[in-house]
Amino acid sequence: MSRFLVSGLALVAALAVASCAGAPASTASVTQSPVVSAVATQADRPDPVILISIDGFRPDYLGRGATPVMDGLVAGGAFGPMRPSFPSVTFPNHYTLVTGLHPDHHGIVGNRFTDAELGVFTMASKESGFWDQAEPIWVSAEKAGVRTGTMFWPGSEVEIHGVRPSRWEPFDQSMSGDARVDRILSWLDLPADQRPRFETLYFDIVDSAGHRHGPDAAETRAAVASVDASIGRLVEGLKARGLYDRTLLVLVSDHGMAATSPDRVVWIDDIIDPAALQIGYGGAVLTADPAPGREAEVQQKLVGRHPHMECWNKADVPARLVYGSNPRVARIVCLVETGWLTATRDRPVTRPGGAHGYDNQAPAMQALFIAHGPGVIPGRRLTDLDSVDVQPFLARMLGVTAPQGDGRAEDTLPVTTQ
Incomplete structure (x- = not known):
């Protein structure tokens, strides 16, 4: 993708028609050529802008009866499937959404990886150095004098380039969805x-349920319904404060979810002695470095095509x-067939x-x-949207200048011509 310099002087809307499985039937399809328009005045800009991530939420979870609130936002706003970055895992893609860069360019190349100087990164790592290869949107906003508040977004607990959000919370998985909503609403009650x-x-x-039970399970549907209810609580809270008509809601997910089974496993032991590998990440994607002295063995036995990998x-x-140039990427990268998992015999896959x-x-x-709210044309269906396009859209709607990213001006973005 070509790099795109975000400007506060223009809004870009490349609008197209697409069909998406599972989308609510009430959403209208519209065809329009790409247009460029002047940015709204400061008084006309959305205030606030709220970016909501539902981890592991597939677009086809909509329209099945469990998401009346989100279905309403689709009907009155813009909707489309969005291509995540590779690898399609949580931390890399959340950082892509707020930096406009693919993981290979922003440096969070996996949920777990090794940096030559900083050591091993995990989802509990708080060292700023892991995150400073890019600038998330809250840093761009704070530098422009726009106050921000982050509820659990990966990277938001860390000082990046010397800047933190004005309000932020350390991740607490036990905190209910409604409590999370109430916290960000309370920030809107501040002077x-x-x-x-x-x-x-x-x-x-939703991600947790999808992992445990699969994307089509009743438990996953219940999690989807719970999140939808929490978003409904947010909507009602905004209305009670007289803010709903001024609020831009941007709902995203970091990736989807595929059903897995003990019958669909690539056994590493059948390809190479696992001791020959220093595995950084396994399961649906495999990254590894050769163990010292076993480089030739890894080249001979692992690199290349295998059944389902x-x-x-x-x-x-x-x-x-768009993966492999960052020094943090492991020396070997394996693409696994969707629905299959890599595993070793001593740590088998035991359940769907x-x-x-x-x-x-x-x-x-x-x-x-x-996307729903000021600046969004109701009923838009979007196609060819990429996760790197979200950050430049947010920057334009906030009226702040953000660093150049991997998004493209011609990609579909749901904004009005005024």
Whole structure:
């Protein structure tokens, strides 16, 4: 993708028609050529802008009876499936959404990886150095004098380039969805000189249910309904404060979810001695470095095509995956067939469930995008939307200048011509 310099002087809307499985039938389809328009005045800009992530939410979870609130936002706003970045896992894609960069460019290349100087990164890592290869939107906003508040977004607990959100919370998985909503609503009750104009909100229970039970399970549907109810609570809270008509809601997910089974396993032991590998990440995507002295064995036995998996040296990863140039990427990267898992005999897959991390173009990995509020044309269906396009959209709607990213001006973005 070409790099796109975000400007506060223009809004870009490349609008197209697409059909998306599971989308509510009430959503209208509209065809319009790409247009460029002047940015709204400061008085006309949304205030606040709230970015909501529902981890592991597939677009086809909509329209099944469990999401009346979100279905209403789709009907009155813009909707489309969104392509995540590879690997389609949580931390890399959440950082992509707020930086406009693919993981290979923003440096959070996995949920777990090794940095030559900083050591091993995990989802509990708080060292600023892991995150400073990019600038998230809350840093851009704070630097422009726009107050921000983040509820559990990956990276928001860390000082990045010397900047933190004005309000932020350390991740607490036990905190209910309704409590998370109430917290960001309470920030909107602060005096005007303290109130955030940009907030983030994060829900994790849909992803957790999808992993444990699979994407089509009753438990996953219940988690979807619970999040929808919490979003309804947010909507009602905004209405009670007289803010709803001024609020831009942007709902996204980081990736989808594919059903897995003990019958669909690539056994590493059948390909190579697992002791020959230093595995960084396994399951739906495999990244590994050769153990010292076993480089030739890894090249001979692991690199290449296997049933339900293909492995490359990092320099040879297909360009469409935009992965492999960052020093933090492991030396071997393996793309696993969607719905299959890698495992070793001493840690077998024992039950059905769900997973993500697969090819970012796989239908089951597609992420959610909904935008509703000022600056959004109701009834828009979007196509070819990429997760790198979210950050420039947010920057324009906030009226702040953000660093150049990987998004494209011609990609579909739901904004009005005024």
